[in-house]
Amino acid sequence: MGRALALLLLALPRALAQTVSCDAADLLFDFSDPGPLQTLTVGGESYYVANLASYLLLLSGTSPMRFLPTQVVGGSGGRVACTLTTYTFGGFGGTLCGAGFTWCFRAGVTGSLPVPGDWGGRLYVLVQVASGNATSHVPTPTLLSAVPDGRGLASVGPFTFFTPAQLWIYYFLELSPTDAFSSLPTQGVLTLSYSLQTD
């Protein structure tokens, strides 16, 4: 209903405010979850959902695997759905993301995952434009920290107030069977925040 109502106010001209409305803010990766093996197809490839069964599968192999979150808290289908409404030009800057008069959609991630090293070097992202006037800069799974132009995920708008853009964002965590973990099976939560920026 929230999304439906957001549509009602699409034509609200806000000079300084753009709207990002996402259905989920937390990603839970729990490799001790006892659920059965589950796979989801994203970007033409099958990915396992993080749980104990998929973790055992990782251990039975020799190559690294990428896992979808055990739970996208609030979301469904292993993804975060964001509705983006822009009321004005972006403008002034943006080399790849937010170029011209578009807005740049960026993500901030905080939280912890007890994995060896920095989890930032293991988190991959893919953004699909489900509807609306937006261009994904990560149509293939890409290391979040290596997304160019300051992690610019997508360029949006301008003026998407008649048809707000809807983006689907998929996150993947890469683990290797040779990783030495301090405690296993491991689990952690990442909290996401999003913003629309002019450059």
Add this chain to the structure above:
Amino acid sequence: MKRLSPALFALLSLALGAKPGEVVALPFLGLPPGPLEVASDLPLLLAPQASDGGVVLVVVEVPPHLPPGTYPVCLRPLGGEALCREVTVEALAKLRAKVPGEAVGGSLRLALRNEGNLPLRVQLAPAEGSEVFFPPLTLPLLPGEEGEAELSLSGFGLLRLRVASGAGEAFYLVRVRPEGGKPLPYTLSGLLEGGYALGTGTSLRLALEGALSREARLALALEGPHPSLRLGVGTGGFSLGFRATGGRGVEEARLGFREGPWEGALGYPPALEVGYSGAAFYRLRLSPEALALGLADGTWAFSGTLPWGRPEGITFRLERYGDPRLYARWEGGAYLGFAFRGWEGEAGFSPSGPAFRLGYAGSEGSFTYALGVGYRGGPTLGLRAGYVAPPFSLGGRLELGPAPSLAPFTSFGLGVGYREAPFALGLDLSSSGLGGFLEWREAPFALRLEGRQEATGARLQLLGSYAFRFPVPEEATLALGGYEEVPLEGRVELLGKPVKGARVEGGLAPVETDEEGRFRLYAPRAGVRLKALPPKALLALPTEVSWKPGDPPPVLALRPASFLRLRCQGGGRGAYLAGEVGAFVPCGGEAFLLPGTYRLLPQALPGFRAGEEEVALEPLGQREVLLAFTPIPTAPLPQARPLRVEWPLEVAPGEVAQVRVRLEGGSLPEVRFSLPVLKERREGDDLVLLFQVPWEARERLEVILWAEGGESRAFLPLNPGKDLLLVRLFPPRASLGERVEVRVETLFPAEEVHLLLPTGALPLVAEGEGPPWVFVGTFRVEEALLKEARSLTGSLRALSLEVRARQGEVERGKEVRLLLR
């Protein structure tokens, strides 16, 4: 050493750069043999006493908080001239912040520590998008200094905290909850905006949006100077909204419905929209002008529009996301495109002829670039590059290619930006004109001046906004459908009287009862198990009740307790209490107990004894019991000696347990035991008796041991859940044809043990004498077993096996899982 080249010598003489906290080794050359004196501003880890004429190493440590600068380290031979090397300590700005993830009430404490070697001014402020605010704060911190900040918060929800200092900028998310176990209030977000633009005059807008309850939402906007109203309300799955303008009435309207994954809407001007959002997202929009369809499923995406009056204006786009990304589109012309690891390209036929482009984009640190070549009625070339060095950013773009007239055409642009909160500034010079903006943004206020000079004229406007939020009052939310949790009122009493200050748990947060014993909390809609804990100094025991919606208000009746204080005279340890509950109370100790009659079984120190007593405890009654321990007369029992018995802490039905007996300073005692003794052995001065707990024993087991020194009696707590079988498989993960060893240890004297395989029972062979009793066997992983295994993962299967151990008529089992590759 004298053969060192002059180049190497020069290299060794250079000042060394070091980071705070590092250890640096400094080689010294050319010192004459003999004793040395060291003079250093840096702490020495390795100081040479003498030189042998070769390379002399000095190892120093750079303290973590040492200010940046150059620090000399000198070696002086006796009577000679000092030789110095310099260590240049780099500047390091580093801040560590400890921010809790959740805060309750109106304040938040956080700890900060300057871990670098530069003084820092730490600025704390709410970041953009924060639902909770506080007055910005600046905290100076010297190197190594720790500081604490207490923020006075207004509002509830998600606080986006910005911590900025010379060490950079970091953002933290903190969930702020109200006190007293109340749910997070729903909030309405408001935005008040005003603007003045040259030529068009002033404008004013007020917008208010948010949820009022779990079922109702409101969205309202008022605009001027031409009066205009937008209103949206929603309840349950329905939503209704319209836009009305003074003089023209309703211009736009929309009636929406959402049920599970389905959503639909009827609009004015006439349009019908239907959407389904499950594993994939489908949408359809039908209007008198056009039909639009859409699909997305994580890999594929399709969108298309068919204008009824102009079928040739049909457009569609089919995309495949993944590695590589591919797409086909028909938008005025037909195009095919791809994207792969930074490369992207497209080729097709546009109405004006063939077109193609190929580009590459990437970044190196703060530098981002994009290059593209193509053909669009003539060759095209595009270059874009940006460099960010906070707070500055610089970007340029250049495009060469044919204009619509096919004459050579160049477009260029150059932009500079400056962003240092709360200010932002941007200037953009391009072939189409000059534009710029100046912005000041300090939540909840923002001010922006922007202007643009183009061939068609100039535009200048000033915009200001104020964002606010206010919580929806609890009463309003409850009247409009309530929270995700339901308010629940109840009472706590003791023997029919209200209890003040009792703590009730189970809701969003623990609450306390008032004078009348009443409490109010928020409970999950599915129901809750409530627990009431008596206040201190009340002779009562906790109680629990279950409650679900539809039930009458819960009344938690605390169970009255009794209080017993044990005083001892003479040599006593305390007493076991046997009655409603069993407990040990030491001398001078106190116990809260259920009312009832208890037998006191005195526990004397060696050489003392006391008689058993019975004590009746009234509800809410307090009793003090005096136990008189008297010395055991030695004359009639000259052989009596102190007896020490170590009982097991806990036993399981059927378990073989041991009791250790020692007769202080004496020979092996003659003992009798209240249960059959399985085995008896001597360990030093101790006698160890093994006995089996009867299989039928429940709750507690009373055991008595008699010896020359007296008798010892104990109530052993029983744990029926204790595992009496331990099963090991080696290897734990096996392949087809591999042999697996099964090793079972039982804590009771099993007579036979079997491993139940899908192909039949495998008897295991006993090994040695217990306890523990060990049984071993092996089997081979055969095809028949593999067939019975359940698939766990693609290549990994799990075979469930059961081990059964029997003693007489009693049988105990345990399931184990063998992983098969």
